[in-house]
Amino acid sequence: MQTRAKPTGGLVAGLLALLLATPALAEDPSFSLTLRGQSFEPATLEVPAGQKITLHITNTNATPAEFESETLRREKVIPPGQTVVVYVGPLRPGRYEFEDEFHPKARGVLIAR
Amino acid sequence: MLAIAVIVFREVLEAALIIGIVMAASYGIPYRTRWIGAGLGVGLLGSVLVALMAGRIAVAFAGAGQELLNVSILLLAVGMLAWHNIWMARHGREMAAHARAVGESIRAGARPLTALAVITASATLREGAETVLFISGIVSTAQEGRMGMILGGVGGLAAGVAAGVALYAGLLRIPLSRLFTVTSWMVLLLAAGLAAQAAGLLIQADLIPALGEQLWDTSFVLSEKSVAGSILHTLLGYVARPAGVQVLVYLITLLAIGVPMRLLARTTAHPRTASASTAALMLGVTLAAVQPARADMKVRYPGVEQGEVEIEHNGLVTIDHRKPERNGEQSYTASIAYGVTSFWKLELEGEFAAGAGQRFNEEAGTLENTFQLTPQGKYFLDLGFFAEYAQARGRHTPNEFVFGPILQKETRGVAGLDLLHTANLFFSHEVGSGSSNATGFEYAWQTRLLLNPYLDPAVEFYGQIEAVGHPGRYSRQEHFVGPALLGGVRLGPGKLKYEVGYQFGLSHAAPTGAARWQLEYEVRF
Secondary structure: OOOOOOOOHHHHHHHHHHHHHOOOOOOOOEEEEEEEOOEEEOOEEEEOOOOOEEEEEEEOOOOOEEEEEOOOOEEEEEOOOOEEEEEEOOOOOEEEEEEEOOOOOOEEEEEEO | OHHHHHHHHHHHHHHHHHHHHHHHHOOOOOOHHHHHHHHHHHHHHHHHHHHHOHHHHHHOHHHOHHHHHHHHHHHHHHHHHHHHHHHHHHHHHHHHHOOOOOHHHHHHOOOOHHHHHHHHHHHHHHHHHHHHHHHHHHHHHOOOOHHHHHHHHHHHHHHHHHHHHHHHHHHHOOOHHHHHHHHHHHHHHHHHHHHHHHHHHHHHOOOOOOOOOOOOOOOOOOOOOOHHHHHHHHHHOOOOOOOHHHHHHHHHHHHHHHHHHHHHHHHOOOOOOOHHHHHHHHHHHHHHHHOOOOOOOOOOOOOOOOOEEEEEEEEEEEEOOOOHHHOOOEEEEEEEEEEOOOOEEEEEEEEEEEOOOOOOEEEEEEEEEEEEOOOOOOOOOEEEEEEEEEEEOOOOOOEEEEEEEEEEEEEEEEOOEEEEEEEEEEEEEEEOOOOOOOEEEEEEEEEEEOOEOOEEEEEEEEEEEOOOOOOOOHHHOEEEEEEEEEEEEEEOOEEEEEEEEEEEEOOOOOOOEEEEEEEEEEEEO
16 A cells, blocks of 8 residues: 545545635525514515525524424524524425424424525 | 423434444444543533533624534544544454454554544534533423423433444444444444535535535435434435535545545455465566556547647546455546647546556556547437557557547436436557557446536446457456446636546456546636
8 A cells, every 4th residue: 555545635625625616605685584482483484496595593582492494404503582594595496394493383484486 | 291302312313323333333442431431421511511602603603603613523523433444444353353352452553542532522512512402491491391391301312322222232243253344334324424414514504505405305205304314314324305515525425434444454454464375466466567457437528629628637446355466556647638629639648557555657648539520419429539549658568549439329308317328439459569469448338317517426337358359258357337426516717527436346357346536627718
């Protein structure tokens, strides 16, 4: 054996290459969701399909929440009283359900058109 | 109560499974329980700390603090799993042979114990922090009876731990001689899955492009939320709706850890086995030195773009555990190509290669021509012609002509799939000193599923027959088949394209497998 590749070298290089290739986008359409008690407001949110969107999710409760969607493949903890940003898409047209994993009664749906 | 148990179970499961694998993979290493226990303790303490600081972490790094923290934890675990696996590839055999006796010598060498502790700590920390946040939340709101909540939490925790223990117990039923082979494969898949999870988080924070938001959807077969889905998510990295970059990162991690792991497993297997087998091995190496395999696995396309410059790198590494003389053959090329006219592409290529265990040599300089014979898509088949002359550097190595047709056919909408089929049917003829008079034949076939510009899966076949006039038995020829991923991203004024693939040897003369990759940057003037 002449060469011993560093195991994570390829991964890091790959990620770096991808980081460099990321276009700087700031003008994605953005939408707000608010978690109040055991429900999201609005519980149904219409968003455009085919482009990246930004979700601002606010947790007005006194306890932590976790925004989770299996269909959107997103999962993010929201500390009490804070707003977090989650980037989504570009989505195909369809329904994407989400919930607060810590209070599964709080559910909502994103409809991409 | 049940709802709470389910949530806690889901959070605990991943950490428990990872610790189960780590426990089995480190079987026989002295003091491992102590180190893994320490990792667990650090992870739990860290979980409380992260939960307390959740508010501050969420707003850090312009709102990407949570993702970046989790990505760091995940990549740390991936690095440690890689280290552990490569270490085990070198020492696992000795350990299986006399489990505890080598304990002292292991401790004297590089110690994977810290790696075990770090893997355990990171697995615990990642899931633990969420569990702590969740439990602190329900305790402070008290939606149901306190007793019910405590029972639910404890039940979920116990079920998660039980899954980890069951995995560990199951793994220990594997005979010791094979245990570490199984665990190192599990660790490899685990690491690739965690790396893909990290990629998912980076997409969520918009730090890397998704390269295809959802490549496929298998949630109707197996949801990630189901118990089986969560277990496979941890063990294999199963994602029902993966993004392109997740699949890419998964495969890169598999290759980056798997290739050194398998190469090392062979080279360190029996260091002192003398006599006949060594003699045979030496002979094999000498033969390989005289005639290095110019294993050029690449599918050429018939199209030519006038004014386009391509800078390209190809790599190939063979893997073979049964035939040491075929293990770790390497071949790398660097080339620059230019579309001189609308139908003629000229390419200059340098090739560096090494046989098993040899030093690198500049093997050959090659002048390649691709002619596009038919306009793209005009006829039933797209036709091209390829001709190259390879000037070998060694004085006693023959030079070579390679030429033949390139055929390409696109089939759209067959069973809902758009496919691109390409075949290279090349003949070779050696000239100069040491040349054989025979005409050789090499073929390459690729069927590519046109999914999206970033990532197309493909199946490839490669093979060669040394003398067309005397093809000999199939077992003496080299034939391969395997999967590949192809794609590209816009970068600056041009496009960065990649190909990664793994080829399984089909015939006895071929090595067990070969990993190949290609990176190309093309820009048009």
